[in-house]
Amino acid sequence: MAHRDARASSFRKSTLSQRSRLSVMRHCAKVARMSSDYLSTPQVAAELHVSTRTVHRMVTAGALVPALTAPGGPHGAYLFTRSEVERAKEEAAA
Numbered sequence: 001m002a003h004r005d006a007r008a009s010s011f012r013k014s015t016l017s018q019r020s021r022l023s024v025m026r027h028c029a030k031v032a033r034m035s036s037d038y039l040s041t042p043q044v045a046a047e048l049h050v051s052t053r054t055v056h057r058m059v060t061a062g063a064l065v066p067a068l069t070a071p072g073g074p075h076g077a078y079l080f081t082r083s084e085v086e087r088a089k090e091e092a093a094a
Contacts, residue, residue: 024070038080039085040078041056041080044064044080048085048092056078059078064084064085066084067079067084
């Protein structure tokens with residue numbers, strides 16, 4: 001019986017951490033919508049005509065540098081400046 005309780009407890013812990021990560025990501029998206037200075041990952045994907053996964057790959061490769069990164073592991077929520085997105089656009093066109 002104790003084994004089942006331990007599993008349920010660890011499940012609740014992982015669910016809470018996932019919920020908190022989602023909360024942080026939603027907050028970053030809300031900040032991006034409120035401020036015209038920053039663009040969220042989906043907004044950058046739309047600007048560059050790529051998927052959000054490609055934006056994450058560009059960050060990992062160093063082709064795109066986020067201005068702010070929220071906690072959440074290797075793929076936390078990113079916010080980008082317009083100038084950085086424009087630079088990436090020009091670099092992709094060249």
